[in-house]
Amino acid sequence: MPRTPADTVKPLRSIAWDGGLENGRLVVLDQTRLPGSVRQLSLRDLESVRLAITEFSVRGSSAIGIAAAYGVVLHLIPRAVAATGKGSEILNKHVEYAVERLASARPTAVSLCWALERQRQCYKRHIGHLTALEMCARLLMEAKRIHREDEELCARIADHGAPLLTGNVITLSNTGALATGGVGTALGCIQRAHQLGRKVRTYVCESRPLLAGSRLTAPELQRAGVPVTVLCDTAAAALMATGQIKAVIVGAECIAANGDLIGNVGTYQLAVLAKGHRIPFYVAAPGSAIDAKVKDGTKVAIEQRDGDEVRRPRGVLVAPADVEVWNPAFDLTPAELITAIITDRGVVRGPSPIKIRNLLA
Numbered sequence: 054m055p056r057t058p059a060d061t062v063k064p065l066r067s068i069a070w071d072g073g074l075e076n077g078r079l080v081v082l083d084q085t086r087l088p089g090s091v092r093q094l095s096l097r098d099l100e101s102v103r104l105a106i107t108e109f110s111v112r113g114s115s116a117i118g119i120a121a122a123y124g125v126v127l128h129l130i131p132r133a134v135a136a137t138g139k140g141s142e143i144l145n146k147h148v149e150y151a152v153e154r155l156a157s158a159r160p161t162a163v164s165l166c167w168a169l170e171r172q173r174q175c176y177k178r179h180i181g182h183l184t185a186l187e188m189c190a191r192l193l194m195e196a197k198r199i200h201r202e203d204e205e206l207c208a209r210i211a212d213h214g215a216p217l218l219t220g221n222v223i224t225l226s227n228t229g230a231l232a233t234g235g236v237g238t239a240l241g242c243i244q245r246a247h248q249l250g251r252k253v254r255t256y257v258c259e260s261r262p263l264l265a266g267s268r269l270t271a272p273e274l275q276r277a278g279v280p281v282t283v284l285c286d287t288a289a290a291a292l293m294a295t296g297q298i299k300a301v302i303v304g305a306e307c308i309a310a311n312g313d314l315i316g317n318v319g320t321y322q323l324a325v326l327a328k329g330h331r332i333p334f335y336v337a338a339p340g341s342a343i344d345a346k347v348k349d350g351t352k353v354a355i356e357q358r359d360g361d362e363v364r365r366p367r368g369v370l371v372a373p374a375d376v377e378v379w380n381p382a383f384d385l386t387p388a389e390l391i392t393a394i395i396t397d398r399g400v401v402r403g404p405s406p407i408k409i410r411n412l413l414a
Contacts, residue, residue: 065091065273067116067231070123070197074190075134079123081111084231084265088272096120099128099151106158106165109263113232114306114342115203118168121155122196125172126189133185141180141188148176161315161356161383163307167341168199200234206339206397207235214242214337214395219251220299223289225258226317227269228304228337238337239302240270242395247279254280256298260319261286262362262380286319293330301327302395305338312388312404313350318381324390333392340396345413350385358382 065087069080079096085108086092094110096102102124105111111120128151129144136143152169159165175195179188222243229240236244246253255274260266267283274281284292292298301323307315314320314336327334347353360378364370372378394401401408 065231065276067111067113068119068123068200068234070193070200071095074186074193075130077126077130077193079120079127081105081120082231083110084112084227084269085110087231087268096124097127099124099154102127103155103158106155112265113227113304114162114164115207115233115238115339116231117159117162118164118341119196119200119203119234121158121165122168122172122199123193124155125151125169126193126196129185129189129192133189136185139185141176141183141185143185144176144188145180148173159356161306161353163342163344164339171195171199203234203339205235207233207237207241209397210238210337210339210395211236211241211245213397213400214239214302214335215245215249215251217333217335217393217395217400218242218246218253218300218302221254221256221297222300222302223256223258223292223298223323224266224270224302225286225319225323226260226265226304227273229270229273231269231273232304238304238339238395239335240273240304242302242335242337243274244277244279247277254282256282256284256292258284258286258289258319258323260317262358262366264366265317286322289323290326293326293332298330298332300333300335302335302337305336305342305394306383307347307353308336308338308343308394308409309347309350309353309388310343310345310409311349311406312391312394312401312409314386314388314391315350315353315355315383316386318384321384321386321390324386328390334390335393335395336386336391337395340398340413343396343409343413345409350387353385355384356382 083092229237257266257270358380363378364372
């Protein structure tokens with residue numbers, strides 16, 4: 054796709070609500086089509102939102118949480134319209150169904166469950182005081198609030214993380230505006246450091262098998278004017294050995310109470326390599342990604358993805374069609390490999406259970 058001068062300043066955004074209540078829709082950027090084409094999906098019901106999450110059309114823990122919050126509203130609106138004038142109690146079973154159905158789309162994403170619980174609690178606070186349609190309006194307001202809050206916390210993460218970055222850094226997958234409601238987490242820190250004139254160049258791993266690094270992060274950084282170089286995942290060690298890399302910074306799907314990180318697959322190997330080469334390893338994530346109920350990362354079930362993502366990347370057969378594939382979506386990085394966790398609430402250096410508790414408090 055040829056780039057125009059406007060492409061370097063026009064950011065890509067993953068999620069937007071379009072319209073009012075009864076005629077509203079959720080518009081998401083289909084990230085499976087990038088960078089070849091920019092295609093918007095118009096979602097008007099729960100199942101289309103869930104499909105967009107499971108198929109990675111919308112991705113990133115924060116972004117799917119925001120999408121799910123809107124998905125609850127989309128599920129309730131036609132039920133409320135059909136029950137015009139009736140109390141919101143009529144929506145009880147529909148709210149629970151929407152929350153459970155959407156939560157199952159990506160069980161490891163803490164921000165997804167967090168956003169859905171926000172909607173559930175909002176519903177419980179106002180039940181008995183609003184009509185069914187008024188309740189939908191209130192839940193739409195809450196979804197927009199979740200969206201706006203994410204934009205604000207991304208800005209705070211970027212402010213906290215940018216001073217830690219200078220020179221060449223490595224990242225993987227996508228943790229920018231495409232994965233959040235704002236400027237991003239790890240990528241937001243990189244962009245803010247660039248804006249502050251810290252001369253940051255980003256080396257982004259392709260991030261197999263879905264190539265979120267090369268397909269999403271590279272064009273996002275190009276549009277922001279940040280120098281970027283793509284490398285094969287297997288070349289990260291060789292690059293670190295040159296002494297050029299000053300930091301590794303990644304995002305998080307989930308952070309356990311002891312500081313263990315569940316991140317996009319490939320995160321653990323970058324952490325091990327960073328430790329071996331004495332390079333700081335930073336994690337940037339919202340406070341909502343920390344699950345205080347999970348003692349350590351071993352308690353998190355890692356999702357296994359479809360083997361054809363490896364056998365047939367982008368539809369092209371590159372391995373025997375019947376060969377077995379081990380394709381975890383995420384991996385576990387122990388807290389002892391993490392130099393610091395950068396959040397909207399501050400920076401936790403040398404994460405530990407006590408430091409995590411203090412942060413959440």
